[in-house]
Amino acid sequence: MEEELITDGKYKYIEAGEGTPIIILHGLMGGLSNFTGVLDHFPKLGYKILMPELPIYTMPLVKTNVKSFAKFLEGFIIHKGLKDVILLGNSLGGHIGLLHTKLYPNLVKALIITGSSGLYESAMGDGYPRRGDYEFIKKKAQDVFYDPKVATPEIIDEVYATLNDRMKLVKTLAIAKSAIRHNMAKDLPQMKTPTCIIWGKNDTVTPPNVATEFDELLPDSDLFWIDKCGHAAMMEHPDEFNTILEAWLKARQF
DSSP, X not given: OOOOOEEETTEEEEEEOSSEEEEEEOOSSOOXXXXXXXXXXXXXXXXXXXXXXXXXXXXXXXXXXXXXXXXXXXXXXXXXXXXXXXXXXXXXXHHHHHHHHHHOGXXXXXXXXXXXXXXXXXXXXXXXXXXXXXXXXXXXXHHTSSSGGGSOHHHHHHHHHHXXXXXXXXXXXXXXXXXXXXXXXXXXXXXXXOEEEEEETTOSSSOHHHHHHHXXXXXXXXXXXXXXXXXXXXXXSHHHHHHHHHHHHHHTTO
């Protein structure tokens, strides 16, 4: 990923290409680099990719929740003068995209979610993250993927550093609780925005039955599976992810 991070007022983002805007929303422990495959591919096809840094650790604690991030996204869209955007979110980013679409349906013409929270969340597994326990955090990071090798030492070190920063840990837990509070099961049947659901068959964070439930509750959705794939399909199988998404966008004429 060669594009530089743009600082524009309170927003920091990467932008590439021209055309229909696709806004990428990263997850709680994820960064912009998780979407390198998407960034490298879709600008060649006539899409403008925008990847804002979400203010996960810079919002005041009282505003560190899914709804505040959805409002932040609305501000970013207005700031950039965009309309009819396509949102693509992984994990917490998918949840933010879903809630934003519920709150501001006129701004969004399509939604793509992968490993999204919003119905079920177990990112912390059956225990809270242990500060200072590198092996525990390494195992948690590896469990995100079908192939543990995808969790590079750089990824593990970044998660370790985050969870050993006391305020970041407090905000991480606040967001996890907020994600549970903002369960969207009752909202989804009223959300008519076309939605592409791309899911790893081996996701242990948001298991396959979560994808099936999203597909059943959303009125206009298409569900696609990637085999031998965990929670971050766009990282673990970037080419297959791009092929599925490109075909869906073409079929839906976006």
